[in-house]
Amino acid sequence: MGQAWGFGRYGGPEVQEFFDRPDPVPARDEVLIRVDVAGVNPLDHLLRSGLVSGLDGGRPFPRVLGMEASGTVLARGEDVDGIEVGDAVFGFALTGGGTYAETTVLSAPNTARIPAGLATTVAATLPVAGTTAVDALDQLGLPAGATVLVNGVGGGVGLAVGRLAVGRRLRVVGTGSAAKREHAEAIGVRFIDYAAGDVVAAARELVPDGFDGIVDLVGGTSLRTVAPLARDPRNVIAVGDSSVSELGGRPVERRLDRENLERSARLALDGLLAPVITAVHPLSDAPAALATVENGHTSGKVVIKVT
Numbered sequence: 001m002g003q004a005w006g007f008g009r010y011g012g013p014e015v016q017e018f019f020d021r022p023d024p025v026p027a028r029d030e031v032l033i034r035v036d037v038a039g040v041n042p043l044d045h046l047l048r049s050g051l052v053s054g055l056d057g058g059r060p061f062p063r064v065l066g067m068e069a070s071g072t073v074l075a076r077g078e079d080v081d082g083i084e085v086g087d088a089v090f091g092f093a094l095t096g097g098g099t100y101a102e103t104t105v106l107s108a109p110n111t112a113r114i115p116a117g118l119a120t121t122v123a124a125t126l127p128v129a130g131t132t133a134v135d136a137l138d139q140l141g142l143p144a145g146a147t148v149l150v151n152g153v154g155g156g157v158g159l160a161v162g163r164l165a166v167g168r169r170l171r172v173v174g175t176g177s178a179a180k181r182e183h184a185e186a187i188g189v190r191f192i193d194y195a196a197g198d199v200v201a202a203a204r205e206l207v208p209d210g211f212d213g214i215v216d217l218v219g220g221t222s223l224r225t226v227a228p229l230a231r232d233p234r235n236v237i238a239v240g241d242s243s244v245s246e247l248g249g250r251p252v253e254r255r256l257d258r259e260n261l262e263r264s265a266r267l268a269l270d271g272l273l274a275p276v277i278t279a280v281h282p283l284s285d286a287p288a289a290l291a292t293v294e295n296g297h298t299s300g301k302v303v304i305k306v307t
């Protein structure tokens with residue numbers, strides 16, 4: 001039995017609640033973990049709201065929030081390979097375990113061991129923000145020296161993309177509100193404050209010939225405003241807005257498998273995928289952690305330290 005935080009029905013923050021639940025029993029391809037750290041992501045509140053109910057497989061209520069975590073393996077299903085009881089791991093709770101909890105189940109094919117030297121707090125942010133950054137930049141496949149615009153550089157995925165792109169020796173420009181400037185410039189990103197004036201004009205001043213690639217984390221009107229800055233519309237990769245196809249761009253192609261997790265962990269060890277963790281909350285403070293992300297203007301990654 002352990003404490004968990006989730007929701008008893010779809011709705012706003014008012015439907016959120018703490019409750020006790022028995023330790024989930026791992027299915028054949030799952031591992032039960034004692035959660036150390038859970039990452040907080042926009043998808044968590046979208047699932048709670050019911051807006052993306054097609055993604056949660058009609059699970060019974062109450063549901064536990066959270067889809068990524070690091071922790072220690074307590075038990076494993078009979079088909080699990082390469083992960084043993086006692087291992088420190090990180091990965092996705094894809095089958096509905098929820099990670100804002102003392103214990104949960106992770107999907108073993110979407111879970112990897114944490115390499116020596118990598119902090120569990122960092123590992124907990126790699127499944128969503130870390131591998132998304134890797135996937136978006138892989139999809140662009142730009143050579144060193146190419147230019148990339150990161151629209152929404154100040155959030156969890158944006159700063160990960162920015163750091164990784166700088167590490168690949170791309171010339172990186174990022175947009176965000178004024179509070180994000182320091183974080184962005186600290187990782188080598190040239191920054192445009194989108195509230196301070198015309199973003200397109202500011203971007204053209206920095207990169208007059210247009211960008212070789214754009215990674216968009218904002219979507220909607222903002223995506224439509226910046227998309228024409230790409231030299232080739234196919235090189236507009238949107239992470240959260242699939243309507244990018246209407247502009248000739250492409251939604252990010254995600255790889256959630258263990259190999260990609262292991263790769264992101266190696267990049268993190270090498271300092272090339274260094275998540276900017278701006279807030280660490282205890283589980284009792286999970287409402288504040290999710291509220292920070294739900295307001296839409298998060299800086300870097302917010303995590304919940306459970307253990």
Ligand SMILES: NC(=O)c1ccc[n+]([C@@H]2O[C@H](COP(=O)([O-])OP(=O)(O)OC[C@H]3O[C@@H](n4cnc5c(N)ncnc54)[C@H](OP(=O)(O)O)[C@@H]3O)[C@@H](O)[C@H]2O)c1
Pocket residue numbers: 041042043128129132151152153154155156157158175176177178179180194217218222239240252254293296297298299300
């Ligand atoms: N497809 C996938 O697998 C996948 C994976 C991860 C994330 N996502 C999606 O990708 C999006 C970003 O995720 P995230 O975790 O990075 O979210 P996040 O941490 O909440 O960051 C979003 C950032 O966008 C900034 N922003 C908002 N309006 C902006 C504008 N007009 N121009 C520039 N920046 C703006 C926000 O702060 P400021 O406005 O203060 O700068 C914030 O820093 C979300 O929609 C999420 O659901 C999808």
